[in-house]
Amino acid sequence: MSIKDTLAAAKEAHDKDKEQKLREKYMQMAIKEAQKAAAIREVPIGCVIVREGKVIAKGYNRRNTDKSVLKHAEIDAIRDACKKVKDWRLEDCTLYVTLEPCPMCAGAIVQARIPTVVIGSMNPKAGCAGSVINLLDMAGFNHQCEVIRGVLGEETSSLLTNFFKDLRVEKAAQKEAEKADAAAEENEESKE
Amino acid sequence: MSIKDTLAAAKEAHDKDKEQKLREKYMQMAIKEAQKAAAIREVPIGCVIVREGKVIAKGYNRRNTDKSVLKHAEIDAIRDACKKVKDWRLEDCTLYVTLEPCPMCAGAIVQARIPTVVIGSMNPKAGCAGSVINLLDMAGFNHQCEVIRGVLGEETSSLLTNFFKDLRVEKAAQKEAEKADAAAEENEESKE
Numbered sequence: 001m002s003i004k005d006t007l008a009a010a011k012e013a014h015d016k017d018k019e020q021k022l023r024e025k026y027m028q029m030a031i032k033e034a035q036k037a038a039a040i041r042e043v044p045i046g047c048v049i050v051r052e053g054k055v056i057a058k059g060y061n062r063r064n065t066d067k068s069v070l071k072h073a074e075i076d077a078i079r080d081a082c083k084k085v086k087d088w089r090l091e092d093c094t095l096y097v098t099l100e101p102c103p104m105c106a107g108a109i110v111q112a113r114i115p116t117v118v119i120g121s122m123n124p125k126a127g128c129a130g131s132v133i134n135l136l137d138m139a140g141f142n143h144q145c146e147v148i149r150g151v152l153g154e155e156t157s158s159l160l161t162n163f164f165k166d167l168r169v170e171k172a173a174q175k176e177a178e179k180a181d182a183a184a185e186e187n188e189e190s191k192e
Numbered sequence: 193m194s195i196k197d198t199l200a201a202a203k204e205a206h207d208k209d210k211e212q213k214l215r216e217k218y219m220q221m222a223i224k225e226a227q228k229a230a231a232i233r234e235v236p237i238g239c240v241i242v243r244e245g246k247v248i249a250k251g252y253n254r255r256n257t258d259k260s261v262l263k264h265a266e267i268d269a270i271r272d273a274c275k276k277v278k279d280w281r282l283e284d285c286t287l288y289v290t291l292e293p294c295p296m297c298a299g300a301i302v303q304a305r306i307p308t309v310v311i312g313s314m315n316p317k318a319g320c321a322g323s324v325i326n327l328l329d330m331a332g333f334n335h336q337c338e339v340i341r342g343v344l345g346e347e348t349s350s351l352l353t354n355f356f357k358d359l360r361v362e363k364a365a366q367k368e369a370e371k372a373d374a375a376a377e378e379n380e381e382s383k384e
Contacts, residue, residue, distance in 0.1 A: 069280040069304040070262075070271050079262050088261040103327055104303045107295030107320070112261040125334075128299070132332035133325075135295055140324035142317075 020151075023118055026050055026096045027152040030120065033060040033073060034098045034159055040065055044159045047073035047097040049081040049090070049114075056093070057081035073097060074105035078112055090114045098156040100127030100149075106135040110143050118148045120156025212343075215310055218242055218288045219344040222312065225252040225265060226290045226351055232257055236351045239265035239289040241273040241282070241306075248285070249273035265289060266297035270304055282306045290348040292319030292341075298327040302335050310340045312348025 001009075026048055033046025037060040049057040059076030063069065074097055081090050090112040098120040101109065106128035109117055117136055119129060128135045129147050136145040193201075218240055225238025229252040241249040251268030255261065266289055273282050282304040290312040293301065298320035301309055309328055311321060320327040321339050328337040 063280050067278050067280055068271060068274040069282070069300060070267065070274070071280070072303075075262065079260060082260040082262070086259050088255050088259055088263070090261070102303060103299030103333065104296060105299070107297070107299040107327075108261060111264075111294060111296045133330070135299075138325070141295065 023096075023148065023151045026055070026094075027098070027118065027120055027156070029055060029058070030073075030096045030098050031152065031155060031159065033058050034156075037061040037073070038159070038163050044163050045073045045097070045099045047077040047095065049077050049093050049095050051081075051085070051090075051093045056084045069104070072102065072105050074101055075108055078108050082112070088112065094118060096151075098159060099123050100129045100131055101136075102126055103128045103133075103135060109145060110135060110138075110141055113143045114145060116146045116148070118151050120151060121153050121160070122149065215288075215340065215343045218247070218286075219290070219310065219312055219348070221247060221250070222265075222288045222290050223344065223347060223351065225250050226348075229253040229265070230351070230355050236355050237265045237289070237291045239269040239287065241269050241285050241287050243273075243277070243282075243285045248276045261296070264294065264297050266293055267300055270300050274304070280304065286310060288343075290351060291315050292321045292323055293328075294318055295320045295325075295327060301337060302327060302330075302333055305335045306337060308338045308340070310343050312343060313345050313352070314341065 029048045030046040033048065034044035035046070037046065038044040040062070042061045042064055045061040047059045048055050057077040057080035059073040059080070061073050062071040062076070065071070074095065077095070078090070081093060082088055085093075091114075093114050094116040095109060095114050096118045097105075100119050100121070100123040101117075117129065122131055124131045126132060130149070134147075135141075136147050138144065221240045222238040225240065226236040227238070229238065230236040232254070234253045234256055237253040239251045240247050249269040249272035251265040251272070253265050254263040254268070257263070266287065269287070270282070273285060274280055277285075283306075285306050286308040287301060287306050288310045289297075292311050292313070292315040293309075309321065314323055316323045318324060322341070326339075327333075328339050330336065
C-alpha cells in the first residue's frame, strides 16, 4: 500500500467513526425521550429529528396517557418538525427512533419524504422497516428512505426488555398483595 | 322455490339494499368533507367515522394549508374520534373515505384497530388498500380490516378528475395572462 492509499484509508476510517459517533449521540437523545415514556408507564419509545446538525423535534410514546393512536413518538416528532420547517416535506431531515416504526409511523416518514431513518432495535412482530415488511424502501411508492439499523442496538433493546420485566414483577407483587388481603379478610370473617 | 325461501330471499335483498343505502349516505357526507378541501384548493379527499349509527368525527385534506404531513383527512378524523371515544382503540367504528388511503393513513387505521373501512375510489399510484399494497388486510399485522370498495365510486372519482381539470385550466389561463402581460410590456417599451 502506498503512503497515499494508507492515508486515504485512515481518513475513510476516521470519517466513518465520526459519522457513527454522531449517530450514537442522536440515538442517545432518542433514548432520553424513550425514558420519559417509561417514567409515565408507557412503552419506552423515543424519537428525535435532526436538520442541518440541529435537533428540531422530539417525541416519545404517550398513547395510553393521551388516549390517542396518533401519540406515537415518531408522529409527535414529525408534527413538530413540520411546524418548525413550515412545510409538510421534511426532505433535509434525519429521523432517529429507538424502535423500528409501526406501519403508521413508517407511512408518515414516507409521506414526509424523510431521506434517512436511523433505527435502534428491530421489532420482529410489527416493525415496518424490514421485519414484517419494509415500507421505507418500497419500489411502488414515490419515495424511498435510506435505513440504518442497529445504532445503540443493545441499549435501545434493553430499554424495552427492562420495562416489560419491571411490569411483570409489579403485576406479580400486586397479585400477591391481593391474595394476602383476601386471606386476611377470610381469617377475619372466620373469627366473627 | 317455496314461499318461505322466496320470503327469505326478498328479506336478504331488502337488507342488502338498506346496508348499501346507509353506506352511500355516509360516503355522501365524506364527499361533503372533500368539497371543503377543494374550496381551499386542496386535493379533495374527505372522511367520516361512524360509531353506533352516529358520525363521531370528520376530516378533510388540509396538507398544504396547514403545512403538515399529518393533515390528511383520515388522520384528522381519527384524532377527533379518539378524543370522542377517549381511547386509542376505535374498535366499534367504521371509517368512510372518498379515496383509497396512503400508507400513513392505512397504518393509522390498522393501529387504531378500526374493523371496517369503506372506500369511494381507488388510487392506483399510491393506495394501500389493495392498489400498491393492502396494509388493511395483512396477515403479518395483529389487526385486519374488512374493506368495502367502490361506494359512490363515480362521484368520488369525478371529484378528483374535476379538481385536477380545473387546476389545469386555471394554470393555462394564468400562463396566457402572463404571456399577454409580457407582450403588452414589450409593446410599451418599443414605443418609448
